[in-house]
Amino acid sequence: MLSINNLHANIEGKKILNGINLEVGTGEVHAIMGPNGSGKSTLASVLAGRDNYEVTEGSITYRDQDLMEMDPEIRAREGVFLAFQYPVEIPGVTNMYLLKAAINAVKKHRGLDELDAREFLKLIKEKAAMVEMKQEFLYRSVNEGFSGGEKKRNEILQMALLEPYLSILDETDSGLDIDALKIVAKGVNLIRSQERSMILVTHYQRLLDYIVPDYVHVLAGGKIIRSGGKELALELEEKGYGWIDELAAA
Amino acid sequence: MTTTDSDLAPHLKRDYKEGFITDIDSETLPPGLDEDVIRFISNKKNEPEWMLEWRLDGFRRWQEMTPPEWAHLHHPPVNFQEISYFSAPKQKPLLDSLDEVDPKLLETYEKLGIPIDEQKMLAGVKVAVDAVFDSVSVATTFKKTLLEAGVIFCPISEALQEYPELVKQYLGSVVPATDNYYAALNSAVFSDGSFVFIPQGVRCPMELSTYFRINEMNTGQFERTLIVAEDDSYVSYLEGCTAPMRDENQLHAAVVELVAMKGAEIKYSTVQNWYPGDENGKGGIYNFVTKRGACRGQGAKISWTQVETGSAITWKYPSVLLEGDDSVGEFYSVALTNNYQQADTGTKMIHIGKNSKSTIISKGISAGRGQNAYRGLVKILKGAENARNYSQCDSLLMGDKCGAHTFPYMEVKNPSAVVEHEATTSRIGEDQLFYCRQRGMSEEDAVSMIVNGFCKEVFKELPMEFAVEAQKLLGISLEGSVG
Ligand SMILES: Nc1ncnc2c1ncn2[C@@H]1O[C@H](COP(=O)(O)OP(=O)(O)O)[C@@H](O)[C@H]1O
Ligand SMILES: [Mg+2]
Numbered sequence: 126m127l128s129i130n131n132l133h134a135n136i137e138g139k140k141i142l143n144g145i146n147l148e149v150g151t152g153e154v155h156a157i158m159g160p161n162g163s164g165k166s167t168l169a170s171v172l173a174g175r176d177n178y179e180v181t182e183g184s185i186t187y188r189d190q191d192l193m194e195m196d197p198e199i200r201a202r203e204g205v206f207l208a209f210q211y212p213v214e215i216p217g218v219t220n221m222y223l224l225k226a227a228i229n230a231v232k233k234h235r236g237l238d239e240l241d242a243r244e245f246l247k248l249i250k251e252k253a254a255m256v257e258m259k260q261e262f263l264y265r266s267v268n269e270g271f272s273g274g275e276k277k278r279n280e281i282l283q284m285a286l287l288e289p290y291l292s293i294l295d296e297t298d299s300g301l302d303i304d305a306l307k308i309v310a311k312g313v314n315l316i317r318s319q320e321r322s323m324i325l326v327t328h329y330q331r332l333l334d335y336i337v338p339d340y341v342h343v344l345a346g347g348k349i350i351r352s353g354g355k356e357l358a359l360e361l362e363e364k365g366y367g368w369i370d371e372l373a374a375a
Numbered sequence: 376m377t378t379t380d381s382d383l384a385p386h387l388k389r390d391y392k393e394g395f396i397t398d399i400d401s402e403t404l405p406p407g408l409d410e411d412v413i414r415f416i417s418n419k420k421n422e423p424e425w426m427l428e429w430r431l432d433g434f435r436r437w438q439e440m441t442p443p444e445w446a447h448l449h450h451p452p453v454n455f456q457e458i459s460y461f462s463a464p465k466q467k468p469l470l471d472s473l474d475e476v477d478p479k480l481l482e483t484y485e486k487l488g489i490p491i492d493e494q495k496m497l498a499g500v501k502v503a504v505d506a507v508f509d510s511v512s513v514a515t516t517f518k519k520t521l522l523e524a525g526v527i528f529c530p531i532s533e534a535l536q537e538y539p540e541l542v543k544q545y546l547g548s549v550v551p552a553t554d555n556y557y558a559a560l561n562s563a564v565f566s567d568g569s570f571v572f573i574p575q576g577v578r579c580p581m582e583l584s585t586y587f588r589i590n591e592m593n594t595g596q597f598e599r600t601l602i603v604a605e606d607d608s609y610v611s612y613l614e615g616c617t618a619p620m621r622d623e624n625q626l627h628a629a630v631v632e633l634v635a636m637k638g639a640e641i642k643y644s645t646v647q648n649w650y651p652g653d654e655n656g657k658g659g660i661y662n663f664v665t666k667r668g669a670c671r672g673q674g675a676k677i678s679w680t681q682v683e684t685g686s687a688i689t690w691k692y693p694s695v696l697l698e699g700d701d702s703v704g705e706f707y708s709v710a711l712t713n714n715y716q717q718a719d720t721g722t723k724m725i726h727i728g729k730n731s732k733s734t735i736i737s738k739g740i741s742a743g744r745g746q747n748a749y750r751g752l753v754k755i756l757k758g759a760e761n762a763r764n765y766s767q768c769d770s771l772l773m774g775d776k777c778g779a780h781t782f783p784y785m786e787v788k789n790p791s792a793v794v795e796h797e798a799t800t801s802r803i804g805e806d807q808l809f810y811c812r813q814r815g816m817s818e819e820d821a822v823s824m825i826v827n828g829f830c831k832e833v834f835k836e837l838p839m840e841f842a843v844e845a846q847k848l849l850g851i852s853l854e855g856s857v858g
């Protein structure tokens with residue numbers, strides 16, 4: 126699904142990623158953990174194609190294609206989805222409108238028929254129920270006046286609708302109370318399948334009680350310094366991020 | 376695939392598809408302005424003596440005035456002697472039959488998508504059109520159908536022949552000839568425009584619209600529109616404008632007067648798409664317009680909706696005099712400036728009657744090096760007990776070389792008044808664009824979606840077909856303003 130080789134990236138001349146290597150197989154769920162500022166969001170942004178990041182070295186292959194050659198919207202249409210750490214507000218544009226534009230952009234790209242208003246409505250209602258989102262949120266402006274938890278749930282709704290091959294969830298769990306966390310996890314688990322892969326970026330191991338990853342990686346100083354199974358998350362929780370510094374120094 | 380906020384707006388190329396020139400024989404006065412020119416125009420139109428006197432009076436007053444300098448606009452002074460004040464296609468058509476209209480003119484309107492052939496109109500979307508080409512009206516549709524309902528809709532030059540008393544009664548009653556520099560000039564030299572009269576209790580059976588086209592080189596267009604709605608009547612009126620692409624600036628100085636009597640409602644919508652000049656700021660229309668409506672009776676309502684995407688310079692403040700008790704004034708505006716366009720636009724709401732209410736929603740969009748100013752006055756006179764105003768002015772910036780400015784003025788003389796003002800300025804963010812692109816939308820689609828979202832409150836005031844048109848226009852006007 127995804128193969129990252131020796132990835133180096135800068136922002137505003139500052140080196141953030143220092144040689145990331147990561148293989149994500151089809152159907153796998155990988156968790157990436159690490160202290161604040163370690164480069165987790167940077168990695169997510171580079172994968173999604175945000176342009177203020179400069180990739181100085183390395184390569185990324187996604188479903189046998191060179192990801193770096195693709196514009197952000199092409200990546201999205203090819204099935205790369207990023208659930209943002211900080212979803213943006215778009216005043217005056219209803220959630221419905223954005224969601225419909227999004228799914229039809231994907232359909233069109235794949236040579237499928239676009240959904241008409243009725244088909245779309247049916248589908249979106251189904252998906253909204255899945256993430257326990259009230260229908261009124263569909264008619265509100267994108268993320269405007271949404272609480273932190275509602276914004277995150279809205280991201281999961283979009284993911285559920287678009288059914289991406291590769292989902293990257295950037296701290297979707299942060300700031301959620303336990304009920305909201307369960308809803309998010311439920312949404313993710315419903316989408317989890319043999320054909321889809323996921324990268325869960327998280328600061329806490331808490332999320333991993335609900336979404337059990339196949340692999341856990343620890344990111345520090347722009348490098349993956351340790352990889353393991355789901356036990357690694359528990360070990361990290363136990364020893365704290367101080368342990369990371371020791372590992373990184375070693 | 377790089378888009379940073381700073382290069383959201385660099386080499387803006389605009390596809391102005393209305394920029395063609397119609398090659399037509401026309402009678403055009405040589406440039407220059409003096410009393411003889413005014414006599415010529417008046418004579419040409421076979422006007423009554425009082426009309427000529429009114430024009431000359433306006434002209435004399437204009438000569439004593441100086442152009443306003445308070446607006447946030449910069450342009451070289453206009454040389455009024457270099458402009459021709461009258462131009463008309465040579466073969467004056469018979470106004471009731473399109474058979475007599477020069478085929479080149481018909482073709483022009485066809486190209487512009489303006490329905491001047493009644494037969495060819497789609498069933499259901501009936502709009503009566505008055506088509507003004509340079510200084511004259513070349514066709515007016517559905518005149519007969521409207522007359523059956525008692526509605527007068529004709530070129531103002533024709534109204535001066537057919538209904539001189541009506542015109543005399545109302546002309547200049549809302550915007551006097553001496554109101555301001557450009558209004559005085561217009562009063563002296565106005566050539567054509569539309570006249571609308573809705574009798575008491577009549578709901579105008581279709582939308583009325585006037586389409587203004589400047590074609591001739593070095594001419595100014597000075598149209599004059601007068602709409603009178605008697606007690607308890609209703610009319611919705613639309614105005615559209617385009618001009619060829621030329622390197623020279625051209626002047627458009629219009630006056631629009633609205634009179635709404637007791638319980639009457641006038642809804643006036645404009646989609647202004649004059650040629651804005653090229654991406655280096657060369658050429659384009661100077662649009663100096665005075666629009667004002669008077670709510671003359673109890674419960675009268677006047678609503679201005681404007682979408683201003685064209686012109687090199689826009690100077691206009693559609694206003695409402697809320698004379699009647701319980702009268703209502705509304706102003707909904709979207710003004711877009713791209714490249715080197717400049718707009719100084721807004722409204723004046725003058726509350727005179729008790730319980731009068733006004734709403735102002737202004738949306739300014741600046742891209743490229745565009746400069747966009749909102750200028751508004753809310754004035755509550757002493758007798759305007761319980762007057763209410765709500766104003767909201769939002770500015771959207773695209774790129775870092777453009778500007779947005781807000782100049783709200785308030786004068787409140789009655790303590791029972793409630794006046795609210797809200798203003799926001801935001802930047803179309805790289806983060807918003809990236810968010811949309813991450814969901815699969817192209818950058819252009821994302822920009823137009825975000826901008827349309829921003830303008831939604833105004834677009835919803837437009838008649839359906841116009842709203843669609845306005846959205847498209849906004850998209851075209853912003854084309855190339857990203858990446
Ligand atoms: N726009 C930016 N300009 C400069 N530095 C940035 C920018 N964005 C992130 N950084 C820096 O890059 C580093 C990694 O940030 P980020 O990837 O957001 O970390 P994480 O998500 O792991 O908390 C931090 O030191 C942060 O300050
Ligand atoms: Mg982060």
